[in-house]
Amino acid sequence: MLTIYNTLTNQKEKFTPLHKGEVTFYSCGPTVYDYAHIGNLRTYLLADILKRVLELNGYKVKHVMNITDVGHLTADDIGQADAGDDKMLKAMKRERKTPEAIASFYEKAFRRDIEKLNIEKADFYPRATQHVAEMIKIIQTLLKKGYAYEKNGNVFYDVDKFKKYGRLSNKKLSELKHGARLEDHPDKKHPYDFALWLKAPKNHLLQWDSPWGKGYPGWHIECSAMSMRYLGKTLDIHSGGEDNIFPHHENEIAQSEAYSCEIFANFWVHPRHLLVDGKKMSKSAGNFYTLADIVEKGYSPMAFRLLVLGSHYRSNLNFTWTSLQQAEKNLQKIETFLREIKKMAEENKVEVSSFSERERNEFLKISIGNVKPKHCLDKFVLAVNDDLNTPLALSLVYRFIKEVRKVPRLTPEQIKAILVFWEKVNKVLGLKFDFAEKSDFKKIPATVKVLLERRKKARQQKNFPLADELRKKIEKKGYLVEDTPEGTVVKNKM
Ligand code: AMP
Numbered sequence: 001m002l003t004i005y006n007t008l009t010n011q012k013e014k015f016t017p018l019h020k021g022e023v024t025f026y027s028c029g030p031t032v033y034d035y036a037h038i039g040n041l042r043t044y045l046l047a048d049i050l051k052r053v054l055e056l057n058g059y060k061v062k063h064v065m066n067i068t069d070v071g072h073l074t075a076d077d078i079g080q081a082d083a084g085d086d087k088m089l090k091a092m093k094r095e096r097k098t099p100e101a102i103a104s105f106y107e108k109a110f111r112r113d114i115e116k117l118n119i120e121k122a123d124f125y126p127r128a129t130q131h132v133a134e135m136i137k138i139i140q141t142l143l144k145k146g147y148a149y150e151k152n153g154n155v156f157y158d159v160d161k162f163k164k165y166g167r168l169s170n171k172k173l174s175e176l177k178h179g180a181r182l183e184d185h186p187d188k189k190h191p192y193d194f195a196l197w198l199k200a201p202k203n204h205l206l207q208w209d210s211p212w213g214k215g216y217p218g219w220h221i222e223c224s225a226m227s228m229r230y231l232g233k234t235l236d237i238h239s240g241g242e243d244n245i246f247p248h249h250e251n252e253i254a255q256s257e258a259y260s261c262e263i264f265a266n267f268w269v270h271p272r273h274l275l276v277d278g279k280k281m282s283k284s285a286g287n288f289y290t291l292a293d294i295v296e297k298g299y300s301p302m303a304f305r306l307l308v309l310g311s312h313y314r315s316n317l318n319f320t321w322t323s324l325q326q327a328e329k330n331l332q333k334i335e336t337f338l339r340e341i342k343k344m345a346e347e348n349k350v351e352v353s354s355f356s357e358r359e360r361n362e363f364l365k366i367s368i369g370n371v372k373p374k375h376c377l378d379k380f381v382l383a384v385n386d387d388l389n390t391p392l393a394l395s396l397v398y399r400f401i402k403e404v405r406k407v408p409r410l411t412p413e414q415i416k417a418i419l420v421f422w423e424k425v426n427k428v429l430g431l432k433f434d435f436a437e438k439s440d441f442k443k444i445p446a447t448v449k450v451l452l453e454r455r456k457k458a459r460q461q462k463n464f465p466l467a468d469e470l471r472k473k474i475e476k477k478g479y480l481v482e483d484t485p486e487g488t489v490v491k492n493k494m
C-alpha cells in the first residue's frame, strides 16, 4: 500500500487514483529566466522519485510540468505575487535578448539539467505563452460566475467569494486581511485578491489581446489552464516546492474549482526547501548554486541525485560541499560494486534480460550470505511506499551491498539475484552508470592525452582554474571535453 503525505489534509493518506491503474500528475515547473538552482532541482527530483514509486506500484503515470515563460513576477515571496517586474522581462533587460530567446535558452538548459540528473521525461512540458487563450477562457468564466472583477483592464480574483480559500495553506481570510505584507493595487477591492490578468504598459514586450484590452496573465492562472487542458478537471496529484503552497497553489485551487465546480487536486505534495549551509540560498549571499557549479567542482550530477535520495523530502535538505563529497564517495562505492558484479556476470556468462518477470522474481529467493534479496527488496518497497522514505530505502541497499561483499565467491545464481535486485531498486533510485567506454580513446593524439591526464589531476586537486586552462588547450587541438557522471568524455569537434 502506498501512502503519501497530503498537504491538504496534513496527514499521510493511502493513495488511490481517480481512475484505476492511471495517475494524473502535475508539477509546477521552472520559470525560464535563469538557470535552475539546486533547490529547484531538489523539487524536480522529488517529482521524479514520486513518479517512479507510482510506476513501481503498477500505475501508468501521465505527468505534466509547465514551463513558465510569462507572468511570474519578481515579488513572489510576498503577498499574492502580483507585484514587481515580470521575471522574463527582467532577464531580457539583463541579457539584452528577446523574451523568446531568453525562454528558449533557459528551457534548453533546464532540459539538459534534468537529463543529467536522469529525471524521467514528463509527457508534456507546456509553455504558458502558448496557452493564453485557455487562460482567457477561464478568466471569462470566472467573471461570468462572479468570482472575478475587472477594472481598468486588470482582472482580479475576488477571494471573498471562494469559501474554501486558505484550506491548503491553513490561512484564514481574517488573518490575511490584517496581514502586513500584501501589496496594494489601486484597482483591487482587497489586498488579498490576486491578479488573473494585468493591463500591459504600452511598451511591454509580452502582451496579448484580450476582452479587457492588451495585457498579460497573472502567474497562477497558467497552471490551472494547462493542468486542466492536459489532465482534466481533477488531478490525482499536484506537486511543487513548499513556497508554492501560498499563494500559488492556494490560488490555483480557487481559480480552478470556481471554474470547474470540481475538486482540483486530490493530493498535494510539497518537498521542503533545500538550504545551503543552513541558510536560504540567494545570489546576494553568495550561496547560490546550479548543477553546473557542482560539475565544475568535480562532482557528478548523480552524486547530487544520491544526496537528494538520502534525505526525506519533508525535511529541509541542508546542502554542504562536505555532504556532497560524502554522496560522491557513496556513489563510487555503488559503482565499484556494480562494476565488479557486471564483470563476474560476464565471466560466468550470466545475464538476466532474457528471463520473464516471474523467473526474475524467482531468482531473488536465493540467500547470499546473511541477506535474502527478496526480503531486502520487500523492505525497500515498504520504505518507498511509506511516504517516499528514500533514506531508509537507501540504507537497505547499502546494507545489501555490505553483506554481499562479505561472501568470498558468488555463484552464478547469486549473481543473477544481485542483478535483478539492482534492476528493481534502481527503477526507483534512478542512478545512471555507463560502464561502456564512451570515448574512442585510442584515436586521440598523444599530445591531447597528456593534456587530458594533466586536467584530470588538476580536477582531482580541485585546481579548477588550471583545469579550465587545459580544457581550452584541448579545445584548440580540436577536441571537446565533457564531464559526465561516468567520467570525462572526449569528442572530436568535427
Ligand atoms: P521557480 O522557477 O522559482 O518557479 O521554482 C521552480 C520550483 O522550485 C518551484 O516548485 C519552487 O517551489 C521550487 N523551489 C524554489 N526554491 C527552492 C528551494 N530552495 N528548495 C527546493 N525547491 C525550491
Ligand code: ZN
Residues within 6 Å of the ligand: 027, 028, 029, 223, 240, 248
Ligand atoms: Zn504552478
